[in-house]
Amino acid sequence: MSAVSLTQIVKRFGNFTAVHPMSLDIEDGSFVTLLGPSGCGKTTTLRMIAGLLDPTEGEIAIKGKRVNDVPIHKRNLGLVFQNYALFPHKTVAENVAFGLNYRNVGKEDARRKVAEALDLVQLPDLGARYPKELSGGQQQRIALARAIVIEPDVLLLDEPLSALDANLREDMRVELKRIQQRIGVTTVFVTHDQTEALAMSDQIIVMSKGRVEQVGAPEEVYNTPASEFVAQFLGASNLLAAQCTDISGGEIALDLADFPRIIIAQKRAPKISAAGPVKLVIRAEKLLLRPAGTAPDGMLSVNATVENVDYQGQSARYFLRVGDHQMQAINMIEDHPFAAGAQVALTFRPKDCAALPLEVGS
């Protein structure tokens, strides 16, 4: 039985459709991420599951029970917000105990549960403090403790890491995943950050403009994007116009100017069924720059000119020109990065390429 299931839900605000018909089953105990840019409908979807918004159409079920008409305070959900939303007039312990007040939990039991929850988020000694005396990261841990202490059916996280600064965000990401696995609560996580989504999720739902673009495991979404949007939103991808000239024996042949013929497996291009114009997709991390004229076996090579370098310490992002194509590559730096103006060999493996059909309007 799925923990949460959405059946053809739609949300309209006046004439604007925030979420187009969407169906989704979230497996019990899994960590599912709604990923997309702002305005893609991910938060609207989360708020509908929470009961903070009513879907215009469709059905929402939690643990197999239809909850469309169940108000939020009767849904037994844990909710964590971007801005922590702790109660400023209550101590940390009172904050965590808040949800237990509305459940049949005895005083002793409640005290024990609060202590356990604070232990779980590794802040056992802060019970007597007020939220404003804590750092952002600590506040978010308390917010998490407050949400899980009630043993919710589903934990809903609305960009919980976005307000934290970069280093802390990575720590919290690991921490959040650890806690989720430890208690095994079904979790729906909303983020616009692809790194968070890839690192934490069992399943990623990529959304754009109120529609689901792709549903899949992180690797699947990353390696085989189902649309141009997904290819570009998850990391930097190069999308090049190409011709599919031959499909045979489970392989596809792609031709494009200034490149040798590229043969890829058909499963890397599941949407292509006939010869014709297509888009070749290759990730910036999969393009390796080498000194001109040095290409190892098994790798395709093209001549490229470095136009610009974005130095990032351990790695560099190169802006390249290959014939008429503008391309990007992200490489680890071994000694020194290539300089702007350098002639290089741009090498890649055919199996790192994927192909998408041309999209209407693109």
Place this chain on the structure above:
Amino acid sequence: MGWSLIRTYTILVYLFMFLPIVVVVLLSFNANQFGSFPMTGLSTRWFEALWNNDAILRAFRTSIVLGLMTATISTVLGVLASLALVRYKIPGRNLITTLLIAPILVPEVVLAVALLLFLNFLNIGKSFTLLLAGHVIFTLPFVILVVQARLVSIRRDVEEAALSLGASPMQTFFSVTLPLLMPAVAAGGLFAFTISFDDITGTLFWKPGGIETVPTQIFSMLRNSISPEINALGTVIIVLTVGLPLIGVAVARILARRSGV
């Protein structure tokens, strides 16, 4: 040179504003039976006379009861109105806000006459209830302004968090929204009380025969003669109307510091 001129000027302005008040306070301790300088000695006899003046004590009681009732009703109505206007999408929200604030903008005399004419039209006579209604109309805008400003700063997601944890909307209001709103509620209530306590224009129009509030009592006493008792009464009122809001602000600050907002 320039600065000392400005300083002198500032001092003169303050003297101009506060000297009359100082005179009233000083003369209230004057032993002489004519309320004028030079003072002939210190005495609290006018305060004693005040304490033994039944009419004034009655007026005082009326004013306090009226002030407290006005403050209570205005605060409750003001909080409910602010909640509705800030937290819910109501058609014509701006119009309603303007209408609720309007009593501040209309001259009090006009408002007073209007209410009186309206009640005449309805054939309802003057009564304490009418007086109370008038004061509520007049103080409500102040409460709404203060409470709305505070309510806007209380984040919606704090309330949503309470709801998600199982608190009903009503429980959420009493356990989260109201405590966070408390400084504004206290300030609004104090405003309402002091404005009601001070009011004379509207009160003169609305009060039924036989009921006097402190300001109208002073007014009628002044028509006969200027008794030093009035100085004493003035001193008491100054202490009340200046002291209460100050205490109120202090309490609000302490509450706000505790709640960390």
